Amino acid sequence: MIRKLVILALLSAACFISGGMLLSQHQDETLYPTPSLTKRMMLSDYFSVLRGGDGDTEVFEYCGDEGGGTVLILGGTHCDEPASYLAAYLLIETLDVQRGRVLIVPRANRSALTHNLQGEGHPQTFEVETLHGKRSFRMGSRYTNPLNQWPDPEVYLHSPSKQELSGSDSRNLNRCYPGRADGTYTERVAHALAELIKQEKVDLVIDLHEASPEYPVINAIVAHERAMDCAAFAVMELQGQGLEYSLEPSPQNYHGLSHRELGDHTNALATLMESANASQGRLRGRTDAQLVVTGRDKMYTRAAEIEMTRVPFGLEGIPLDIRVARHIEGTRQLVLAFNGLNAGKEVEFGGAPTYAEIVERGFGKFMHEEN
Amino acid sequence: MRRLFVLAIFISAVLANGQTPYQTPVLLTTGGQSADGLFMKNVLTKEGIEFQYKPLATVADLDSAKTLIMVIGGSSKGLGAARISAEDEIARMTALLDSAAAKRIPVIAAHLGGKNRRGSLSDPFNDLGVQKSNHFFVVKGGDDDGYFKKRTNVRKIPYLMVDKTADLGAPLKQLFTKPAGE
Ligand SMILES: [Zn+2]
Numbered sequence: 280m281i282r283k284l285v286i287l288a289l290l291s292a293a294c295f296i297s298g299g300m301l302l303s304q305h306q307d308e309t310l311y312p313t314p315s316l317t318k319r320m321m322l323s324d325y326f327s328v329l330r331g332g333d334g335d336t337e338v339f340e341y342c343g344d345e346g347g348g349t350v351l352i353l354g355g356t357h358c359d360e361p362a363s364y365l366a367a368y369l370l371i372e373t374l375d376v377q378r379g380r381v382l383i384v385p386r387a388n389r390s391a392l393t394h395n396l397q398g399e400g401h402p403q404t405f406e407v408e409t410l411h412g413k414r415s416f417r418m419g420s421r422y423t424n425p426l427n428q429w430p431d432p433e434v435y436l437h438s439p440s441k442q443e444l445s446g447s448d449s450r451n452l453n454r455c456y457p458g459r460a461d462g463t464y465t466e467r468v469a470h471a472l473a474e475l476i477k478q479e480k481v482d483l484v485i486d487l488h489e490a491s492p493e494y495p496v497i498n499a500i501v502a503h504e505r506a507m508d509c510a511a512f513a514v515m516e517l518q519g520q521g522l523e524y525s526l527e528p529s530p531q532n533y534h535g536l537s538h539r540e541l542g543d544h545t546n547a548l549a550t551l552m553e554s555a556n557a558s559q560g561r562l563r564g565r566t567d568a569q570l571v572v573t574g575r576d577k578m579y580t581r582a583a584e585i586e587m588t589r590v591p592f593g594l595e596g597i598p599l600d601i602r603v604a605r606h607i608e609g610t611r612q613l614v615l616a617f618n619g620l621n622a623g624k625e626v627e628f629g630g631a632p633t634y635a636e637i638v639e640r641g642f643g644k645f646m647h648e649e650n
Numbered sequence: 651m652r653r654l655f656v657l658a659i660f661i662s663a664v665l666a667n668g669q670t671p672y673q674t675p676v677l678l679t680t681g682g683q684s685a686d687g688l689f690m691k692n693v694l695t696k697e698g699i700e701f702q703y704k705p706l707a708t709v710a711d712l713d714s715a716k717t718l719i720m721v722i723g724g725s726s727k728g729l730g731a732a733r734i735s736a737e738d739e740i741a742r743m744t745a746l747l748d749s750a751a752a753k754r755i756p757v758i759a760a761h762l763g764g765k766n767r768r769g770s771l772s773d774p775f776n777d778l779g780v781q782k783s784n785h786f787f788v789v790k791g792g793d794d795d796g797y798f799k800k801r802t803n804v805r806k807i808p809y810l811m812v813d814k815t816a817d818l819g820a821p822l823k824q825l826f827t828k829p830a831g832e
Contacts, residue, residue: 495726511688519814523791525766526685527727
């Protein structure tokens with residue numbers, strides 16, 4: 280009898296602890312926007328069906344004193360690509376907009392931050408050094424949480440193109456654009472983001488991503504055909520700073536991606552950026568919070584030696600600091616290129632640290648907890 | 651090979667005459683459908699060099715051109731977007747380069763995309779471009795292994811490496827300007 284009670288108590292404790300861990304994954308990290316923030320909105324303000332659900336997510340607006348264009352920055356489309364949402368968090372906590380408007384959705388697929396990808400062994404959280412000590416961030420998944428959308432179809436039929444994709448891509452936000460008002464959970468999030476772009480008359484969309492070091496489109500800006508001139512100027516400038524970037528056109532026949540559908544279905548110039556994330560790659564070795572932050576991996580260094588990666592990968596790895604720095608600098612150069620091509624619609628901002636500053640001190644040192 | 655030889659003689663002849671062989675308008679195309687052609691487009695625009703940009707230019711487009719600039723390096727996304735296979739792209743490039751040689755239209759090949767535009771997809775385009783051009787530019791990062799240097803040495807054509815694409819403005823402008831002197 281006593282033995283049974285002890286077992287029951289231990290089991291209850293295990294359930295309680297793991298339940299707590301699971302619930303903690305649903306807790307959004309607190310962000311500390313700069314005083315330059317003009318409005319804090321929710322995505323459901325643009326599509327009320329999302330209100331109160333896991334898909335509803337924050338929209339931060341920074342409006343300059345002078346009128347100009349509107350830039351939308353999307354982080355956290357894929358939540359196992361931490362540089363994408365951390366770059367957005369960093370902008371939220373450093374931005375000072377003088378002209379035009381910057382909108383930031385740091386957790387574009389908020390549901391994807393509430394779980395890990397099965398079988399990847401990813402950590403639930405990782406820590407970053409800031410001026411106020413260590414700050415913890417969640418590592419999420421590429422896909423919407425099955426709790427929000429289940430089960431996957433055998434074949435996912437993209438709307439409206441009718442292109443066939445693998446079933447799990449029905450929960451991949453970047454295969455669900457332009458979205459559907461009466462579609463799946465993920466399609467509704469995509470629809471809401473497209474609505475935001477239309478209602479706010481967004482001129483330039485920058486969708487932040489990461490990819491495996493062996494993925495062919497990496498250290499790249501991908502652009503819709505209407506955004507190619509803007510992206511070309513930005514890439515030339517980035518290359519001029521000694522940063523490896525390539526410019527890739529959005530394929531016309533590959534549907535569901537932001538750079539294709541947002542460019543086709545809204546007036547915005549649609550762009551997407553990729554940095555190299557070892558913790559996402561297939562060739563990686565030991566997977567833990569260290570790997571996410573340091574981006575160091577012996578297996579990848581070896582893979583690079585035998586030319587199996589698309590980016591150089593030395594023993595020093597590709598740390599989160601460099602990946603965040605690339606996204607910040609890439610964003611800056613895209614906006615500057617946009618300004619050069621769109622007189623009267625300029626967006627001017629300061630506050631965000633430079634590439635060199637982030638690489639030297641670490642992005643965490645620029646994050647604020649007392650704005 | 652013989653055509654190239656003839657063209658080399660032609661170029662030295664016009665150079666001796668105090669006239670640059672590199673006349674405008676330029677036909678700007680790519681070799682491998684990478685978007686790097688847009689970088690060259692930016693540079694030519696900035697330098698005021700008259701050009702037409704046709705990523706999929708054909709032999710007929712040479713009729714109105716006096717110089718061909720080909721930005722080399724492959725992109726799978728670019729080939730996909732242009733709906734052309736790597737083999738067909740090689741065939742298009744070959745026809746264009748051979749026709750330029752036959753028409754005594756000088757060819758400038760440029761590799762602008764760094765390491766990203768090297769390797770198994772890109773190098774067939776790179777090799778063809780450097781083998782059939784009269785002047786070669788490369789942006790740092792694209793020739794760390796001396797791949798282009800070696801080929802231009804063998805062919806004895808001018809080779810210039812610049813730090814960044816924007817630095818191509820001045821040497822290009824110079825190519826299209828009559829040599830000083832006399
Ligand atoms: Zn992604």
